[in-house]
Amino acid sequence: MNQHTFQVLDYHKVKEEAAQFALTAEGKEKIIHLVPSTNLKQIEAWLGEVSEAVEIIKKSSSVPVHGLEGMEQLLGGLNKGTALRPDQLSKLLEFLDCCGKMRRFMKDKEYIAPRVSSYVEAIEELPELAAEIIRCIRNGRVDDYASKDLLRIRKQIEIQNDRLKEKVQQMVRSNKYKMYLQENVVSQRDGRFVIPIKKEYRNKIKGTVLDTSASGSTLFIEPEEISNFQEQLLWLFSDEEAEVQKVLFYLTGLVENKEQQLRLAAETMIHYDFLFAKAKYSRAIDGRAVMINESQYINLKEARHPLLGKQAAPLNLELGQQEHALVITGPNTGGKTVSIKTAGLLTIMAQSGFHLPVGEGSSVSIFQKVLVDIGDGQSIVDNLSTFSSRIINIIDILKETHDQSLVLLDELGSGTDPKEGMALQRQF
Structure with a gap:
């Protein structure tokens, strides 16, 4: 996949919308940096995770994913010879409390979400560490009775x-x-x-x-x-300051001894936030998991463009069984470009583990490359005409494409004489 494809198909906008459902900055960032996979088992695992997360949300929408603020900076400052501040230790205590809530939350979810609920086992309970922080830190300062x-x-x-x-x-x-x-x-x-x-x-x-x-x-x-x-x-x-530092170094040492467990817990909580954000986005677009294949077969039923929502006219499209090419014709503003973009965007979304706004029985194939030539690519800087800029893009597509590619072309040959445009289209 290339950035041009992502930009033209508005893949970034989809990720930005999904990221709004994340509760932490780390969860949002993980969604923003998400890229499609070409591994069938991985994609199916991703979709299965989201399906389980959706079932959890149906049962309880209040998922205890919080307490991650400041954790990245805190963990990054360990083993640097400096003591953690009281406010950082208070943040850590809040995080440990959140982890405990997540463990309790997932306890009765193993029947509806066996895979997702099992991730909580990576979050180790650290009662001794929490107890020492509670004993030594109170009201944002080292307590009198800390020593x-x-x-x-x-x-x-x-x-x-x-x-x-x-x-x-x-x-x-x-x-x-x-x-x-x-x-x-x-x-x-x-x-x-x-x-x-x-x-x-x-x-x-x-x-x-x-x-x-x-x-x-x-x-x-x-x-x-x-x-x-x-x-x-x-x-x-x-x-007093010397003794306060002594206590803070003592607590920092306890934290550093549990650094590996804390990092794993933080990664797990971030993944939960990332996962439940995708699940909430799925419900927002009325999405569902689709069947994934590697035989270049696409079967979209009642598919809608996710950025258009209910305003989008449902699309039915099947390609790859007998025919491996599809020409869409019709009048201007008839929805040709939207249909092309929908097919491409939904393919990329599925390969990223997103549920799709489609009907039951829909199927999407894995493609190594999704290559597009849609819209006016005229470059003022390079002084290229609309037609010549698109020819350059099409030449690049021809160089990259192979039998595992999905190629989307919109109004091929526009910007030049109709006869020349028709001759160019015959080459495909």
Whole structure:
């Protein structure tokens, strides 16, 4: 298959519509990058998967496929010598919860979807990992009780912080500083307590100016009397950060030990999202699985172009038993081009594992190549006329085609003298 064929037959638009049913970015991307297969068993397996997924959706439309956001980045950052952040660990916990829901969801689906439900066995339960994340991470931060040392340090911080606040409040309330204060308010600058001093009394207070008001009339000073308290508090904050990192590295190590299981679980969940998106698209276009053959036999019954929906007139087309070529004639706007595009697009869709909007008993063949010459291919850049540009395309088709090709030509010979166009058509 080539990109020209995909573009002309609007295969990309079909994939874009199907991708809208995916719930994750990874699922959407997998659909967008889908390409047709020429392997009969693979195509039949794909169609069987979608059929089972459709049956599951009929029973329960709410499939627990979520929690994948951020997982690709998380897994990609493992074994790089850096610790996972609390928000990443929370995302991982959400993913593990989603995996558990999927396992429970598929538990009673083995009778209607034996193949699809069996995929859930690739998702390993990791209760110990989940329990440790729950114990250590709470409300987006490392919990006080994640380790004994962290609990001790944070209690010390709380005590030291209370002492510091009390010391500053005493200074603000004391008569010694009352006349120097702009107002009786204690504030912080860069995490350090300061008091607002009138500019003209700067030399009356020993300390460091950490900020100035917009008017310049107020100086926010850290008094020398409390700087030692502040320094002790900063040391405690450093100890706290070191202990937090210790906990995060511990949790990261647990995650890294389960990296293979997590990657397999993520791939499985992405495949489920991809699969159920195709199933939802099948229901949206009233699709069904078709019979697949390798004998170049096409039998489309009540087929509709998937992008036209119910507006499309049903098409019946049979080719490949006795006749291996079909000429469609009729007036302008009679549906010739739509019929040609429908046959080509449905062939590509079937080889991609999509259900088709066709009637019961329809059959599609596997083709190694689908080659098309449809529409006006005039190139302004190359200064080619409509006719000459199409001749170049047809020459390329003749070079590529073989007995496993489906060739679709629309208005062959248009753009030139009718007699010359008729002579050209006879060559095919």
